[in-house]
Amino acid sequence: MMSKTIFVAGHRGLVGSAIVRDLQAHGYDHIVTRTRAELDLLRLDDVRHFFEETKPALVIDAAARVGGIKANNDYPVEFLLENLTIQNHIISCAHEFGVEKLLFLGSSCIYPKFAPQPIPESSLLTGELEPTNQWYAIAKIAGIKLCQAYREQYHRNFISAMPTNLYGPGDNFDLQNSHVLPALMRKVHEAKQSGARKVVVWGTGKPRREFLHVDDLASACRFLLDTYDSDEIINIGTGEDVTIQELAELICDIVGFEGELSFDTTKPDGTPRKLLDVSKIKSLGWSPRISLREGITGTYRWYLKNKA
Numbered sequence: 001m002m003s004k005t006i007f008v009a010g011h012r013g014l015v016g017s018a019i020v021r022d023l024q025a026h027g028y029d030h031i032v033t034r035t036r037a038e039l040d041l042l043r044l045d046d047v048r049h050f051f052e053e054t055k056p057a058l059v060i061d062a063a064a065r066v067g068g069i070k071a072n073n074d075y076p077v078e079f080l081l082e083n084l085t086i087q088n089h090i091i092s093c094a095h096e097f098g099v100e101k102l103l104f105l106g107s108s109c110i111y112p113k114f115a116p117q118p119i120p121e122s123s124l125l126t127g128e129l130e131p132t133n134q135w136y137a138i139a140k141i142a143g144i145k146l147c148q149a150y151r152e153q154y155h156r157n158f159i160s161a162m163p164t165n166l167y168g169p170g171d172n173f174d175l176q177n178s179h180v181l182p183a184l185m186r187k188v189h190e191a192k193q194s195g196a197r198k199v200v201v202w203g204t205g206k207p208r209r210e211f212l213h214v215d216d217l218a219s220a221c222r223f224l225l226d227t228y229d230s231d232e233i234i235n236i237g238t239g240e241d242v243t244i245q246e247l248a249e250l251i252c253d254i255v256g257f258e259g260e261l262s263f264d265t266t267k268p269d270g271t272p273r274k275l276l277d278v279s280k281i282k283s284l285g286w287s288p289r290i291s292l293r294e295g296i297t298g299t300y301r302w303y304l305k306n307k308a
């Protein structure tokens with residue numbers, strides 16, 4: 001595996017950059033990447049030319065338009081159409097140009113809003129989606145099904161993994177478009193800097209969420225690329241969750257903010273709970289290594305150095 005050419009799509013993003021770091025650290029020295037300026041994944045001819053020119057043996061598809069509740073609500077067309085287009089181009093060209101193995105990264109939002117907790121892989125398509133991220137979820141479900149279709153019709157070794165909520169170095173800290181953890185980190189940091197007495201948190205604080213450090217996800221991707229070969233999707237997570245209030249309190253403690261939290265209950269909570277059943281990947285021999293406190297502490301150090 002290590003001597004083969006591997007294309008990491010989306011290498012500048014939170015996930016893709018972590019995957020490249022992890023592969024390089026473990027001796028993969030034939031990694032191919034392209035910036036958006038160098039390769040527009042929305043243009044099929046450009047993607048075909050890239051695959052024809054570079055002939056990757058392995059592909060990890062970490063390219064996607066991503067964002068939190070507000071971004072999903074504000075840009076439903078872009079979240080559905082751009083993600084469908086990007087993944088269709090990558091997966092179809094991987095087939096056309098004989099890629100040996102492809103790993104498609106989905107998301108835990110593919111599961112029904114009221115799925116059993118923790119969520120087993122068998123919950124896919126058993127109920128209605130959470131409305132606040134349905135556009136992204138539908139695109140990702142289509143990607144899963146396209147990988148399964150290529151396996152069934154053409155016997156392609158295309159696999160799909162579903163990460164839980166991710167965070168870490170390289171995250172998006174924009175308050176309008178980011179996910180809950182980086183948004184809270186920025187809010188709390190700026191409140192501390194300004195001497196504010198209060199930080200406002202969206203929603204009730206009661207929903208429960210699972211958070212996986214992106215470096216742990218990267219190690220899981222490398223593990224699956226080496227060992228996993230099935231048309232069944234596989235979850236990647238920690239198997240542990242916290243309430244949004246507990247998360248906010250932990251961030252306050254790490255940042256050193258001593259004011260109080262206020263919860264804006266006019267804002268949406270999203271899914272009540274989203275915890276993945278990770279028994280399948282753990283039974284294969286992979287487990288996460290980075291605790292939530294350790295991971296948030298490291299991410300805050302990165303934020304101070306690169307963003308604050």
